[in-house]
Amino acid sequence: RERERLAALTGPGRTADGHAVPLVLNVGGVADVVADAEGVGLFRTEFLFLGRTSAPSVAEQERAYAELFGALGGRKVVVRTLDAGADKPLPFLGLAAEENPALGVRGLRVARAHPEVLAEQLEAIARAANATAADVWVMAPMVATTAEAEEFAAAVRTAGLPVAGAMIEVPAAALRANKLLEVVDFVSIGTNDLSQYTLAADRMNGDLADLLDPWQPAVLELVASCADAGRSTHKPVGVCGEAAGDPLLALVLVGMGVTSLSMSAPSVPAVRAMLAAHTLAECEHLARLALDAPDAVAARQAVAAATNG
Numbered sequence: 001r002e003r004e005r006l007a008a009l010t011g012p013g014r015t016a017d018g019h020a021v022p023l024v025l026n027v028g029g030v031a032d033v034v035a036d037a038e039g040v041g042l043f044r045t046e047f048l049f050l051g052r053t054s055a056p057s058v059a060e061q062e063r064a065y066a067e068l069f070g071a072l073g074g075r076k077v078v079v080r081t082l083d084a085g086a087d088k089p090l091p092f093l094g095l096a097a098e099e100n101p102a103l104g105v106r107g108l109r110v111a112r113a114h115p116e117v118l119a120e121q122l123e124a125i126a127r128a129a130n131a132t133a134a135d136v137w138v139m140a141p142m143v144a145t146t147a148e149a150e151e152f153a154a155a156v157r158t159a160g161l162p163v164a165g166a167m168i169e170v171p172a173a174a175l176r177a178n179k180l181l182e183v184v185d186f187v188s189i190g191t192n193d194l195s196q197y198t199l200a201a202d203r204m205n206g207d208l209a210d211l212l213d214p215w216q217p218a219v220l221e222l223v224a225s226c227a228d229a230g231r232s233t234h235k236p237v238g239v240c241g242e243a244a245g246d247p248l249l250a251l252v253l254v255g256m257g258v259t260s261l262s263m264s265a266p267s268v269p270a271v272r273a274m275l276a277a278h279t280l281a282e283c284e285h286l287a288r289l290a291l292d293a294p295d296a297v298a299a300r301q302a303v304a305a306a307t308n309g
């Protein structure tokens, strides 16, 4: 018992019956990396670009990426390519103002008009990857179609990087996860944007928090169908939105078949302890309880009651 309790306080994520679920970090730079992390599941690269009037050079980007990769030794890091757009404007891109920035030219869509920004970023990531031991995966934000995922994967491979993925943040991508997984090596579900777009509720609007809830049945169903697609294609399906750091929801995600959970460092201990206290079969049962619930509040209550949480 004591050994189990200690195992729950440190070490890799796993269920009570030993099913491994890597608990990795969401980071915005090297300062967010903690020593005992299993890796990085979401490296947000915006910090290099925001507030600048000219694009960072390949050499400058390479230095920043190599610093983070170096801090990880041989561990895995999932780099997300630039997620900017009209809501996080980049003066050097000269993007027009938009009525609905969340539905506009953001994320991977910026590469339509500015393919060089993506190509240079991938080149810098590849150079940094070659100079360090880290296991570098690359993914694109705001993918909506299989064709976009396929083009992105081609650009990643052209840059000499071996592992290409797509974030699932748009319902269209979630509904087609099985097709996306035919053209990319993995997907990572961004539940913050996926909730926003599924419920059509602005994630910046606090009055809509009940709709933005990742426990909403529609969001849970989309996540479950992505996990099913991962199982049938034998490819990883991670979650990197805030939902992954909610200990009860983490159990549900694992029960659905999600293969890794990425969260900010302070969330890891509680998620690790919760996982260590439940078997995979228990997680599967909790996932069914959540999916069968009529609404978000009932889903959370059902899972909390079943875990005495």
Ligand code: PEP
Residues within 6 Å of the ligand: 042, 044, 083, 169, 189, 190, 191, 192, 193, 194, 240, 241, 242
């Ligand atoms: C998400 O949308 O869930 C996500 C992880 O990306 P961001 O929060 O950076 O939009």
Ligand code: MG
Residues within 6 Å of the ligand: 141, 169, 190, 192, 193
């Ligand atoms: Mg997002």
